[in-house]
Amino acid sequence: MKELKIFGIVAAFTLILYWGVEPFAHSQMHKHVEGDDLKYSDLKPLTVKGDAKRGESLAMACIGCHSIDVKNMPAPMDAVAAAQSFGVNPPDLSLAGKLLDEKFFAHFLLNPAEVTKSKHFAMPPSASSEQDAADIVAYFKSIAPKEVTPKEGYVFACGRCHANRYDKWTQIGDVPKTKSNIKTGVDLDALEFKKKLGTYQNKLADYMGKLPPDLSIIYRARSEHFLETFIEDPQSQLPGTAMPRVGLNHEGLEKVMAYLESTGDPSKPKREAIGPKVLGFFVIFAFLAFLWKKSIWKGHH
Amino acid sequence: MAHFDENARPFSHQWLNERLAIDTLKRVLSTEYWIPKNINFLWAMGMVLAATFGLLLVSGIFLLMYYQPNTELAFDSVNYTIMTEVGYGWLWRHIHGVGASVVFLVIYIHMFTGIYYGSYKRGRELIWLSGMLLFVTFSAEAFSGYMLPWGQMSYWAGMVITNLFSGGSLHADALVEWIRGDYVPGQAFLNRFFMLHVLLLPLVIIGLIVLHFGTLRIPHVNNQEGEELDFEKEAALYKEGKIRESKVIPFNPVFLSKDVFVLGIYFIFFFYLVFYHFEFAMDPVNFDPADPLKTPPHIYPEWYFLWSYEILRPFPTDPGLVAFGIAQVIFFLLPFLDKSPNVAPAHKRGLFKYWFWALLIDMIVLTFMGKLPPEGIWSVIGLIAAIFFFVLWIALPIITKKEKKL
Numbered sequence: 279m280k281e282l283k284i285f286g287i288v289a290a291f292t293l294i295l296y297w298g299v300e301p302f303a304h305s306q307m308h309k310h311v312e313g314d315d316l317k318y319s320d321l322k323p324l325t326v327k328g329d330a331k332r333g334e335s336l337a338m339a340c341i342g343c344h345s346i347d348v349k350n351m352p353a354p355m356d357a358v359a360a361a362q363s364f365g366v367n368p369p370d371l372s373l374a375g376k377l378l379d380e381k382f383f384a385h386f387l388l389n390p391a392e393v394t395k396s397k398h399f400a401m402p403p404s405a406s407s408e409q410d411a412a413d414i415v416a417y418f419k420s421i422a423p424k425e426v427t428p429k430e431g432y433v434f435a436c437g438r439c440h441a442n443r444y445d446k447w448t449q450i451g452d453v454p455k456t457k458s459n460i461k462t463g464v465d466l467d468a469l470e471f472k473k474k475l476g477t478y479q480n481k482l483a484d485y486m487g488k489l490p491p492d493l494s495i496i497y498r499a500r501s502e503h504f505l506e507t508f509i510e511d512p513q514s515q516l517p518g519t520a521m522p523r524v525g526l527n528h529e530g531l532e533k534v535m536a537y538l539e540s541t542g543d544p545s546k547p548k549r550e551a552i553g554p555k556v557l558g559f560f561v562i563f564a565f566l567a568f569l570w571k572k573s574i575w576k577g578h579h
Numbered sequence: 580m581a582h583f584d585e586n587a588r589p590f591s592h593q594w595l596n597e598r599l600a601i602d603t604l605k606r607v608l609s610t611e612y613w614i615p616k617n618i619n620f621l622w623a624m625g626m627v628l629a630a631t632f633g634l635l636l637v638s639g640i641f642l643l644m645y646y647q648p649n650t651e652l653a654f655d656s657v658n659y660t661i662m663t664e665v666g667y668g669w670l671w672r673h674i675h676g677v678g679a680s681v682v683f684l685v686i687y688i689h690m691f692t693g694i695y696y697g698s699y700k701r702g703r704e705l706i707w708l709s710g711m712l713l714f715v716t717f718s719a720e721a722f723s724g725y726m727l728p729w730g731q732m733s734y735w736a737g738m739v740i741t742n743l744f745s746g747g748s749l750h751a752d753a754l755v756e757w758i759r760g761d762y763v764p765g766q767a768f769l770n771r772f773f774m775l776h777v778l779l780l781p782l783v784i785i786g787l788i789v790l791h792f793g794t795l796r797i798p799h800v801n802n803q804e805g806e807e808l809d810f811e812k813e814a815a816l817y818k819e820g821k822i823r824e825s826k827v828i829p830f831n832p833v834f835l836s837k838d839v840f841v842l843g844i845y846f847i848f849f850f851y852l853v854f855y856h857f858e859f860a861m862d863p864v865n866f867d868p869a870d871p872l873k874t875p876p877h878i879y880p881e882w883y884f885l886w887s888y889e890i891l892r893p894f895p896t897d898p899g900l901v902a903f904g905i906a907q908v909i910f911f912l913l914p915f916l917d918k919s920p921n922v923a924p925a926h927k928r929g930l931f932k933y934w935f936w937a938l939l940i941d942m943i944v945l946t947f948m949g950k951l952p953p954e955g956i957w958s959v960i961g962l963i964a965a966i967f968f969f970v971l972w973i974a975l976p977i978i979t980k981k982e983k984k985l
């Protein structure tokens with residue numbers, strides 16, 4: 279069949295063209311970074327076992343700066359005041375034991391700046407021995423809730439630095455629902471919130487050197503592979519960056535990625551639902567058109 | 580003097596016929612618009628283009644209902660409002676984005692079909708020239724559309740492309756500012772490209788499509804052997820019932836039935852891309868909002884402009900601009916640079932056969948290099964391919980003049 283041969287040639291050139299401008303070009307443009315499967319191999323394995331009971335009393339030092347909501351322990355100051363002291367709001371620790379890698383977490387407590395690979399990390403070393411660190415980690419593992427939503431994962435790991443405006447998330451919490459004055463249209467509560475957020479962001483930008491970008495649609499702007507290796511170790515993709523290595527485990531990474539996907543590519547479930555129907559329609563359409571063509575062309579050759 | 584039957588029912592066949600000559604129209608435009616029988620599916624590409632343009636128009640109208648041509652709002656009106664809040668907004672956007680990319684693939688297939696079979700010669704010059712005008716207008720339409728989401732690539736591609744109008748060492752900066760309406764791309768820039776994209780250029784395209792169809796009517800389309808048909812004789816044979824002997828078929832319903840089948844296959848491919856493989860048509864860099872303070876590490880145009888971009892890039896500024904300018908118009912000259920008397924498929928035309936494949940492969944190489952960073956071996960290959968492009972066009976009149984008459 280001559281037409282099939284011609285079709286084969288057109289298809290082959292189209293595929294070559296596609297390969298050249300997409301997979302090949304991207305492989306040349308971006309340096310390929312291999313992930314470490316969240317093993318954090320640069321950190322030594324722990325040699326001791328943690329004791330959650332001992333950890334509980336050691337962890338009382340943490341609430342000098344952090345809140346632990348699951349234990350109803352509030353933070354000593356609100357987000358804006360914390361940013362004024364530290365440059366950033368220390369995250370709530372309820373999920374730390376669940377979403378952070380155990381080994382990373384323990385080493386982090388001994389030496390936050392070095393382990394996060396950020397030159398200045400506002401948290402001072404908060405454990406005096408490997409045993410203490412392991413105990414604290416064991417404690418946070420013991421108090422973690424069973425179920426975590428993707429958004430909770432994001433808020434814990436990234437939310438203090440990165441807003442997500444498509445989900446109305448700001449670094450100091452969700453944008454509150456407020457009402458404006460009917461007579462003047464002025465919404466004082468919203469302005470109040472804006473001012474607080476602005477103060478926080480100014481401090482955060484001073485601390486980090488720049489305002490961390492909003493991550494609403496980062497899922498479409500970077501490849502999944504980039505995001506995963508970047509979160510695992512920001513220095514691997516942006517050497518010298520101020521963003522810390524946060525030390526997520528597999529569950530933590532999964533939650534964060536699920537959240538980024540839900541705000542960056544929300545139509546995926548709808549595509550998967552409708553796609554097969556539309557394609558099915560056109561397969562039937564093409565088949566009927568083929569029968570029509572056959573009947574019309576009868577006697578022409 | 581026209582005759583109007585007083586008793587004809589309004590909108591009845593007779594009533595319409597007296598006012599619009601619908602029987603004649605139908606005959607001339609469809610049932611007795613004769614198409615050669617000896618053609619393959621590549622001759623359905625024109626219809627595929629018309630259908631894709633239809634998809635672009637309809638999806639564009641839906642997008643237009645929510646898009647905000649404002650530098651502060653544009654990005655989120657597309658990426659949030661349309662993608663999240665508007666029912667099926669994501670579908671219209673993906674159709675529009677994939678359509679804009681695929682339409683160029685089909686245009687290139689359509690053009691190279693014309694080149695292969697010599698369909699730009701002997702009475703068909705105006706088909707070719709109106710086609711080229713369509714190509715240029717589609718290019719402007721695609722570029723202006725690319726500005727609208729106001730992402731990083733919109734901004735920086737807009738910056739780089741409008742900069743070309745400074746003419747290198749001519750330093751026509753005033754011209755560049757006049758085009759932008761500002762020193763750098765900003766609100767004025769976005770507004771005028773919005774106007775071009777949704778009003779002026781679509782109008783021009785629709786006009787040009789009518790012109791293109793008009794130029795086809797008298798010479799008729801070519802065929803696989805380039806054979807010159809006596810359409811009157813062949814049509815008479817067909818009407819006598821000698822369907823098998825006749826070398827022509829009526830557009831409606833015979834050719835149309837094949838067009839519709841090809842369209843069916845094409846739509847399977849098209850909607851597969853829309854639902855499962857749309858990333859290639861929407862560059863990731865454009866999902867970062869425009870930031871005048873942060874130049875992206877790689878700035879490149881969409882894939883269909885890469886070959887001409889690579890003709891600009893490997894040369895020093897001034898010669899590069901001249902080369903780029905020539906590359907934009909050289910295809911217009913094809914009917915006049917091809918000096919051979921033959922209208923025949925390339926495989927029957929001696930050296931032209933090699934010219935055709937060399938041009939196709941050279942443009943693919945240019946396309947590849949246009950996206951890669953201009954470093955080391957890539958810029959050498961790009962330079963060679965760009966020079967080779969001009970060698971080919973200089974060689975064309977020479978080799979076609981030598982061609983023997985078939």
Ligand code: HEM
Nearest residue numbers: 622624625626628629690693698707710711713714800801
């Ligand atoms: C994008 C809008 C375009 C549309 C809607 C369009 C439509 C068509 C249609 C319906 C036909 C007749 C059927 C066929 O041979 O495919 C045709 C023929 C033709 N078109 Fe186009 N076309 C477009 C662009 C172009 C371009 C960019 C060129 C090249 C510069 C071109 C050159 C030709 C030629 C040479 C023919 C005659 C083919 C022959 O005689 O065998 N067209 N076009």
